[in-house]
Amino acid sequence: xxxxxxxxxxxxxxxxxxxxxxxxxxxxxxxxxxxxxxxxxxxxxxxxxxxxxxxxxxxxxxxxxxxxxxxxxxxxxxxxxxxxxxxxxxxxxxxxxxxxxxxxxxxxxxxxxxxxxxxxxxxxxxxxxxxxxxxxxxxxxxxxxxxxxxxxxxxxxxxxxxxxxxxxxxxxxxxxxxxx
Amino acid sequence: xxxxxxxxxxxxxxxxxxxxxxxxxxxxxxxxxxxxxxxxxxxxxxxxxxxxxxxxxxxxxxxxxxxxxxxxxxxxxxxxxxxxxxxxxxxxxxxxxxxxxxxxxxxxxxxxxxxxxxxxxxxxxxxxxxxxxxxxxxxxxxxxxxx
Numbered sequence: 001x002x003x004x005x006x007x008x009x010x011x012x013x014x015x016x017x018x019x020x021x022x023x024x025x026x027x028x029x030x031x032x033x034x035x036x037x038x039x040x041x042x043x044x045x046x047x048x049x050x051x052x053x054x055x056x057x058x059x060x061x062x063x064x065x066x067x068x069x070x071x072x073x074x075x076x077x078x079x080x081x082x083x084x085x086x087x088x089x090x091x092x093x094x095x096x097x098x099x100x101x102x103x104x105x106x107x108x109x110x111x112x113x114x115x116x117x118x119x120x121x122x123x124x125x126x127x128x129x130x131x132x133x134x135x136x137x138x139x140x141x142x143x144x145x146x147x148x149x150x151x152x153x154x155x156x157x158x159x160x161x162x163x164x165x166x167x168x169x170x171x172x173x174x175x176x177x178x179x180x
Numbered sequence: 181x182x183x184x185x186x187x188x189x190x191x192x193x194x195x196x197x198x199x200x201x202x203x204x205x206x207x208x209x210x211x212x213x214x215x216x217x218x219x220x221x222x223x224x225x226x227x228x229x230x231x232x233x234x235x236x237x238x239x240x241x242x243x244x245x246x247x248x249x250x251x252x253x254x255x256x257x258x259x260x261x262x263x264x265x266x267x268x269x270x271x272x273x274x275x276x277x278x279x280x281x282x283x284x285x286x287x288x289x290x291x292x293x294x295x296x297x298x299x300x301x302x303x304x305x306x307x308x309x310x311x312x313x314x315x316x317x318x319x320x321x322x323x324x325x326x327x
Contacts, residue, residue: 025222034225101221122214
């Protein structure tokens with residue numbers, strides 16, 4: 001007969017299996033650094049594991065995990081700003097490299113080139129966003145979360161989320177409009 | 181095609197799309213492509229990291245073996261170092277004891293010599309202080325000895 005601890009461990013394992021790719025994706029899009037995203041993902045699940053017993057299910061597990069990931073990411077940027085002189089090398093891939101990844105659904109080479117160009121422009125706009133705007137934008141348009149979920153994950157009010165999102169979208173629009 | 185229509189399973193979620201978020205077709209298209217691009221990149225990177233992790237047990241075995249070897253070497257070094265230190269301390273204590281004994285012997289010898297010298301001096305002083313009436317006899321004895 002399985003003990004309560006074993007059940008909890010099993011539950012947590014299935015949580016990792018089902019949510020890890022999504023957490024990794026969000027952190028990768030936020031940092032544009034594969035190694036860093038992998039490290040932060042591991043930290044996120046380590047933290048989640050330590051606090052799993054205190055998770056009451058008031059929000060979905062995904063929202064809870066996303067909140068941990070957002071905080072880890074915030075801490076990382078904060079530490080990096082403080083220690084910027086210690087680490088001059090930046091592992092983030094450049095925008096061109098990030099824009100290379102396209103699904104193979106383009107019907108022609110020309111369309112592919114245009115799509116790559118548009119993706120690059122969105123990346124450029126995302127790069128220019130504030131940390132909060134970027135987080136909200138990625139949660140909405142990459143993770144496709146609802147505004148209420150974003151509000152829970154970020155700890156912001158829904159109105160604030162809307163405002164950040166609106167500014168982020170405006171910036172992307174401007175960036176895209178520049179080449180029309 | 182609207183952004184919300186592009187992803188069948190997500191339609192209900194994006195019903196919550198606000199009026200503020202009304203997107204023009206070009207922006208919508210760009211966001212769809214952006215999302216697809218991030219997904220493709222993330223999937224590839226995730227697979228890569230999984231592959232690296234899957235390939236890692238062999239490396240872990242090597243790491244484990246290397247760790248054990250290093251641990252054993254450190255332990256052996258520590259033990260032999262400890263023994264060496266102990267041996268060195270014992271040797272130092274032995275040398276110190278020998279040195280102290282030698283010092284004591286030298287001091288004792290010195291004292292003995294000093295005492296002998298003192299006695300000799302006393303003898304000499306006593307012999308010189310013989311009464312003057314006996315002086316001629318003492319001189320004779322000295323002459324006799326030189327012969």
